[in-house]
Amino acid sequence: MEVDYFTYIPSEITTDILSRLSIRSLAISKSVCKSWRDLFDFVKSKIKTPPVLVRFHWENNPTRFKIIEIEDEDEDEADLQSHDLHYHPLTDLEIPYGSTGPMAGNSANALLLLYSLSMKGIYICNLITREYTELSYPDDYIPNQVLRLGFGVSKISEQYKVVWINADAGSDPHCVYTLGTGTWRRVEPGAASGVMFCGQPILCNDNLHWKVYDPRNSIWSLCGFDIETECFSIFSFPTPMGDGWWNLSVLRDCLCSSHYNEFQDEIVIWMMKEYQVDESWTIEYKMSTTSLDSSVGRNYISVEALKLFKDGDVLMLLDHSIAVYYSNNTRTLQQVNMLKEADPMKGYALIFNPSLLSLKSFGFENVISF
Template identity: 50%
Template sequence: MEQDLFKILPSELTANILSRLPLRSISISKCVSKPWLNLLQSDDFVKSKIKTPPAVARLIPMTENSTQCTIFGFKDQDEADVESHALHFRPLTDLDIPHGNLASIYRARQTNGLLLLYSSVECYIYICNPITRQYIELCCPVEYISIYVLSFGFGVSKISGQYKVVCINVFGSDPYSVYTLGTGTWRRVEPGPASGCKFDFHAYVECNGNLHWIAYDSAKIFWICAFDLETECFSTLAAPTVDELAVDVKLNVWRDCLCLSYTLDHKVVIWLMKEYQVEESWTMKYQISTIDFAWNTMNVCPIKIFENGDVLMYPEEMCFIYYSNKTRTNRLIGMLTDATSEDDISSFMIYTPSLFSLKNFGVENVISF
């Protein structure tokens, strides 16, 4: 009779071995036994140096009362590999979000493997970890009024490590509120320099412990509004000079630096703030020609910049665009293989999987699915 070596190994060695598995295999390993389940859900294991390559999260409204969120894994590929093969995606997990519908497709924010999912029309707010298959529902920050158009930010403070959700009214008036996970309550915050600014609903990103939105002041000059998750104060950063004919201005992050992108004159232009909060460090990094594609009327979003400088973009059609920094050429990349039809209304974002348990927040009502 064969001996079960894992029963006699110290738990630290077992954790070290399991941490080297792909995240999908770790999730499957939870079903092996109760001791493995307890080990894989322990704080020590979750905090261990598990390699979690980036993935793609996709949201699709499926029925009148459900929106599907699917996480697809993919790995970096060199330019030669991409030239000969499409990017390969593998579904890691999926879930159905209640209350979603075609009129109120959910938006997503992510930090450290946790997704903030919220409706752009109705006040439904969820924090979810698709890998551990846990979620919590948050109450609406204010008495819901239909004239409000609320946008939410989500991040973790660099010093205290607290996870916080920030709510703003994109029209530039109250409410401005913050929710610290584990407290169960929303608190009002002062807009400060952001007072009176109208926020771009879609132009949002987390970088350097701050949340950022593109916002326009009364003179219609656009700024980058930052919310410090530690001090809970707003500030403004000057953006690079952008032609008034530019469309679809978006924020992104590349190697911990703020990026700003837009479409202009058959080009996707990408700026990089090389030193955070140093406005003079804005540098034009890319001007990607779109002459081969009808992009001048599309919303083009760079969702990943690879280590070799290549760029993966999503032009809100049923395809991805892969830009080779070496050859300065673009290539159409096939959409995810399980897409149901060309009429799907999808949204995509880069997602970093994690085994972090929502039960760490204590007072929150964690639901498993």
């Protein structure tokens, strides 16, 4: 008879052992047997895993995903003068839900929010536990309405919330859905009244952030939505904002804004060193794009900073499909082939924090495994 030695090990030691595994090893180990699955379910809230990159793209039905684990050197062991990008494709999978056509999405820790841009369909999924569920629409939903959905989790209450934004100027109010409640609630726009919401939101400092445009004053700004208090706030972009072709990201817990300067042939990343302090916007990087292969092209509309490494290197995505890596040591950019056959018209990539959190823990009755 085989002996399960984990039964005799204190839970804190078991958690410490499991927390040293990669997400690939965690997923494989959880599938070994029922006792190991139950063990992972018991300690899952205490296991911390590094962020991974998920690339999702649609081809009619279903939506397909590629999950990529990205290594970061340990500061105690790394030679910070010679750090190379190391990544491992973990898995390809697909979600067979009923919606077709383009999807948009964003992440909150381990969970992804996906919604259809052309048909009805709002989904919450965990790609590691391979579960998804569909959410209802608000009662006052109007077909063909321009929508922006956000997804975040509060560090205070630990509640996950979906924010439904009526994107057109003057389309107030907005709605919030707290996972586990089964209902949508209205929230007033407050400071965000009358502005147009643009792009996908970024979660930073317990706030969701959108680019917003005030047509009354012809001004681009940032709009924050506090997940805990459910209040909106408005603050500035780094100047000059220009035509709005800036992308938001989070690097080392700081809100960042990235864009391509075609006149200088360089990528610029601004960082807000003190949250919501307009004067703290600082240029963190200026990266010449002349070292990129000519086949990559120029005049990038979108620059998304995905990950800032411990040695100052940066992984970015150009036009939703071209992965590039900036070496802080050599001050050069190079294209990396981690997103093969990427098509900017059929999807994009984002970072999320994988875990074994089950959607069933929120009380959903319609959780579907895939």
